Amino acid sequence: xxxxxxxxxxxxxxxxxxxxxxxxxxxxxxxxxxxxxxxxxxxxxxxxxxxxxxxxxxxxxxxxxxxxxxxxxxxxxxxxxxxxxxxxxxxxxxxxxxxxxxxxxxxxxxxxxxxxxxxxxxxxxxxxxxxxxxxxxxxxxxxxxxxxxxxxxxxxxxxxxxxxxxxxxxxxxxxxxxxxxxxxxxxxxxxxxxxxxxxxxxxxxxxxxx
Amino acid sequence: xxxxxxxxxxxxxxxxxxxxxxxxxxxxxxxxxxxxxxxxxxxxxxxxxxxxxxxxxxxxxxxxxxxxxxxxxxxxxxxxxxxxxxxxxxxxxxxxxxxxxxxxxxxxxxxxxxxxxxxxxxxxxxxxxxxxxxxxxxxxxxxxxxxxxxxxxxxxxxxxxxxxxxxxxxxxxxxxxxxxxxxxxxxxxxxxxxxxxxxxxxxxxxxxxxxxxxxxxxxxxxxxxxxxxxxxxxxxxxxxxxxxxxxxxxxxxxxxxxxxxxxxxxxxxxxxxxxxxxxxxxxxxxxxxxxxxxxxxxxxxxxxxxxxxxxxxxxxxxxxxxxxxxxxxxxxxxxxxxxxxxxxxxxxxxxxxxxxxxxxxxxxxxxxxxxxxxxxxxxxxxxxxxxxxxxxxxxxxxxxxxxxxxxxxxxxxxxxxxxxxxxxxxxxxxxxxxxxxxxxxxxxxxxxxxxxxxxxxxxxxxxxxxxxxxxxxxxxxxxxxxxxxxxxxxxxxxxxxxxxxxxxxxxxxxxxxxxxxxxxxxxxxxxxxxxxxxxxxxxxxxxxxxxxxxxxxxxxxxxxxxxxxxxxxxxxxxxxxxxxxxxxxxxxxxxxxxxxxxxxxxxxxxxxxxxxxxxxxxxxxxxxxxxxxxxx
Numbered sequence: 020x021x022x023x024x025x026x027x028x029x030x031x032x033x034x035x036x037x038x039x040x041x042x043x044x045x046x047x048x049x050x051x052x053x054x055x056x057x058x059x060x061x062x063x064x065x066x067x068x069x070x071x072x073x074x075x076x077x078x079x080x081x082x083x084x085x086x087x088x089x090x091x092x093x094x095x096x097x098x099x100x101x102x103x104x105x106x107x108x109x110x111x112x113x114x115x116x117x118x119x120x121x122x123x124x125x126x127x128x129x130x131x132x133x134x135x136x137x138x139x140x141x142x143x144x145x146x147x148x149x150x151x152x153x154x155x156x157x158x159x160x161x162x163x164x165x166x167x168x169x170x171x172x173x174x175x176x177x178x179x180x181x182x183x184x185x186x187x188x189x190x191x192x193x194x195x196x197x198x199x200x201x202x203x204x205x206x207x208x209x210x211x212x213x214x215x216x217x218x219x220x221x222x223x224x225x226x227x228x229x
Numbered sequence: 230x231x232x233x234x235x236x237x238x239x240x241x242x243x244x245x246x247x248x249x250x251x252x253x254x255x256x257x258x259x260x261x262x263x264x265x266x267x268x269x270x271x272x273x274x275x276x277x278x279x280x281x282x283x284x285x286x287x288x289x290x291x292x293x294x295x296x297x298x299x300x301x302x303x304x305x306x307x308x309x310x311x312x313x314x315x316x317x318x319x320x321x322x323x324x325x326x327x328x329x330x331x332x333x334x335x336x337x338x339x340x341x342x343x344x345x346x347x348x349x350x351x352x353x354x355x356x357x358x359x360x361x362x363x364x365x366x367x368x369x370x371x372x373x374x375x376x377x378x379x380x381x382x383x384x385x386x387x388x389x390x391x392x393x394x395x396x397x398x399x400x401x402x403x404x405x406x407x408x409x410x411x412x413x414x415x416x417x418x419x420x421x422x423x424x425x426x427x428x429x430x431x432x433x434x435x436x437x438x439x440x441x442x443x444x445x446x447x448x449x450x451x452x453x454x455x456x457x458x459x460x461x462x463x464x465x466x467x468x469x470x471x472x473x474x475x476x477x478x479x480x481x482x483x484x485x486x487x488x489x490x491x492x493x494x495x496x497x498x499x500x501x502x503x504x505x506x507x508x509x510x511x512x513x514x515x516x517x518x519x520x521x522x523x524x525x526x527x528x529x530x531x532x533x534x535x536x537x538x539x540x541x542x543x544x545x546x547x548x549x550x551x552x553x554x555x556x557x558x559x560x561x562x563x564x565x566x567x568x569x570x571x572x573x574x575x576x577x578x579x580x581x582x583x584x585x586x587x588x589x590x591x592x593x594x595x596x597x598x599x600x601x602x603x604x605x606x607x608x609x610x611x612x613x614x615x616x617x618x619x620x621x622x623x624x625x626x627x628x629x630x631x632x633x634x635x636x637x638x639x640x641x642x643x644x645x646x647x648x649x650x651x652x653x654x655x656x657x658x659x660x661x662x663x664x665x666x667x668x669x670x671x672x673x674x675x676x677x678x679x680x681x682x683x684x685x686x687x688x689x690x691x692x693x694x695x696x697x698x699x700x701x702x703x704x705x706x707x708x709x710x711x712x713x714x715x716x717x718x719x720x721x722x723x724x725x726x727x728x729x730x731x732x733x734x735x736x737x738x739x740x741x742x743x744x745x746x747x748x749x750x751x752x753x754x755x756x757x758x759x760x761x762x763x764x765x766x767x768x769x770x771x772x773x774x775x776x777x778x779x780x781x782x783x784x785x786x787x788x789x790x791x792x793x794x795x796x797x798x799x800x801x802x803x804x805x806x807x808x809x810x811x812x813x814x815x816x817x818x819x820x821x822x823x824x825x826x827x828x829x830x831x832x833x834x835x836x837x838x839x840x841x842x843x844x845x846x847x848x849x850x851x852x853x854x855x856x857x858x859x860x861x
Contacts, residue, residue: 031417031418032416032417032418032419032423033416033417035416035417037340037341037413037417040412040413040416040417041340041341041409041410041413044408044409044412044413044443045409047443047444048405048409048443048444048446048447049447051444051445051447051448052447052450052451055447055448055451055452055481055484056451059451059455059466059477059481062474062477063466063473063474063477066472066473066474067472145458145462145463145464146462146463146464146465148465148471148472149465149466149471149472149473152458152464152465152466153466156454156455156458156464174839174842182843185843
């Protein structure tokens with residue numbers, strides 16, 4: 020026992036790797052973080068003042084956001100392929116799919132920048148009303164999580180050129196980033212459903228046609 | 230990036246491989262030293278929070294007093310509450326988690342030693358950030374639960390509330406990091422044979438507390454982030470004129486705040502569950518039931534938060550539902566109390582100081598628990614809400630409960646931590662001063678509350694008739710202060726004259742007592758194999774036909790393991806945890822002072838994160854630990 024204490028993968032009581040378990044508990048914490056932000060939006064969105072005499076939810080552009088949601092979903096597919104390549108120690112494929120995941124994440128973020136810009140042009144800022152406050156803080160924090168994920172993935176990509184030994188034979192380093200990425204993706208699916216789709220139920224946004 | 234880091238890291242901070250002195254403490258990643266750092270820091274804040282309480286009690290000792298101005302008084306009760314909860318009871322619990330848990334479960338360290346160091350330093354800097362507001366034009370003065378809209382810019386213009394928010398935010402990072410670490414440690418690093426149902430109760434309670442932290446703290450994080458955005462960036466989350474409902478703050482705060490109550494009490498319950506069997510010479514009565522009661526409290530603690538809000542007008546249905554769940558949560562708590570009493574029943578009880586504090590915990594907690602059940606009755610709570618009755622209740626639970634339990638832990642594990650026995654005489658003097666002082670201070674508050682004295686008032690009129698009990702209560706504070714002086718004297722006396730403790734001074738039951746006091750850096754020469762609950766007791770005793778323990782003859786196994794001391798490679802100390810803590814604190818501090826501070830903090834944090842990620846846990850050139858026995 021004593022001689023066996025410093026290989027990279029420790030023996031664990033459950034057989035789960037320490038770092039992977041840590042990531043799962045962290046994601047559990049994140050569930051409550053986003054859960055509270057989503058609850059905050061749902062409680063407050065119908066209390067907001069109207070913009071241009073229309074309910075504020077009318078400002079949401081479901082077709083465009085569907086496209087960005089699709090992009091983010093596809094990034095998760097790329098992530099799965101990246102993790103699989105890392106587990107096969109296929110460095111070339113791993114780099115391709117990690118890069119693809121990051122690029123799709125960046126495209127999603129650009130959609131979000133476009134969306135925020137459009138809303139500000141329509142007159143909805145974070146200080147306009149409760150809808151704006153709760154919407155921007157929720158999607159803003161999600162965007163910050165995506166940004167962090169992109170930085171993480173790009174760091175892995177650079178690492179694969181400089182310190183390949185940290186990734187080849189250690190697929191866990193990619194796997195854990197993948198867990199985080201999928202979580203952020205799943206949170207977006209909840210946000211898209213609750214904020215965009217459920218928020219549109221029973222809305223009449225005709226007249227001005229925002 | 231890597232090359233740059235290696236370059237900068239190589240020049241600025243050559244890795245501290247085997248540092249000594251102050252650098253050794255700053256860069257330490259040894260869970261035992263971090264535990265000591267937590268404990269000492271928490272004790273210093275205990276004194277600070279005590280001084281704040283003392284000022285309040287002096288002011289209230291006589292009617293129409295004007296010793297303390299209302300502004301200062303408001304800062305005192307806000308900082309007293311915040312300090313005692315976030316800077317005393319939580320970190321004191323963390324001190325024991327750190328020192329004891331790896332020893333108890335037969336591990337060499339926690340799962341993430343550097344993350345553990347990061348938790349401590351982040352806690353320390355967050356605490357400093359919170360208290361620095363005293364120097365920058367006024368500490369927070371809105372109460373420890375900072376109800377909206379009092380915390381809006383209109384009513385709280387200065388930077389006090391901003392410091393409160395950002396201090397809590399940084400402390401939250403610390404608590405979350407520690408909680409992740411202890412969940413992984415307890416779930417993953419148990420000695421071979423130690424299944425979950427053979428885990429010591431203190432480790433179980435630590436696990437439950439960690440889960441509560443992981444799930445409850447993000448709710449507070451969001452609530453104070455919303456508040457921060459309201460104050461700094463013009464959002465309207467709690468702005469009534471924009472249609473917001475400030476009650477949402479209360480829901481968010483207490484959805485965190487009530488699990489937080491169990492975060493504060495469960496470690497003490499765990500300590501008492503360890504102390505009682507040792508000093509009664511009996512196994513814990515109903516181990517399984519005690520564990521599952523703790524789990525049940527952890528679950529039900531999520532469904533009772535609105536009992537803090539019975540008077541805000543949620544309506545009879547909500548009030549009844551929360552009243553019922555609150556009453557139900559008394560059931561697992563009561564079960565634990567009966568189990569503790571049954572543990573003592575028929576045992577050969579030895580009234581050493583830790584045992585006195587443990588019994589003190591049970592008696593005081595019963596009183597606090599009973600007034601808690603009174604609050605569960607919504608109509609009765611309507612009478613008591615925001616009176617001194619609440620103050621009495623919460624102090625019986627937090628002071629009579631948590632603090633007594635933590636002192637039981639201090640006296641119980643002191644020999645293991647320092648290797649020296651504390652003076653029993655001084656310990657007993659401290660206990661009785663503490664116990665009597667506490668009751669003199671807080672019991673009269675029940676009467677004052679019933680008589681209608683509101684909490685958080687700076688003074689009261691002479692004709693109210695509250696002066697006698699207030700003066701009485703203030704007298705008790707002097708006894709508590711005296712008992713703390715006796716405790717400090719005991720610490721100094723023990724350091725100079727304390728007799729050597731040996732491995733197992735209490736004839737205890739868990740694994741930490743099987744190794745030397747203080748334990749060597751690597752804890753266990755050979756990781757023990759566990760066969761049953763009370764793993765160490767099993768090694769020492771077998772059970773006779775009448776149920777009495779029969780000592781086993783020590784085998785040759787102990788001698789044999791000495792030969793295997795080499796090749797234990799412990800993780801190497803590191804600069805980056807403390808650097809990351811500084812970075813995060815600067816980011817937060819910059820938001821209230823100057824944005825450039827935040828930017829510097831951000832760069833520092835980024836540097837620390839990348840350096841940390843590429844730094845191996847154990848430096849290749851680090852010496853093996855065999856020759857560094859007992860070194861702090």
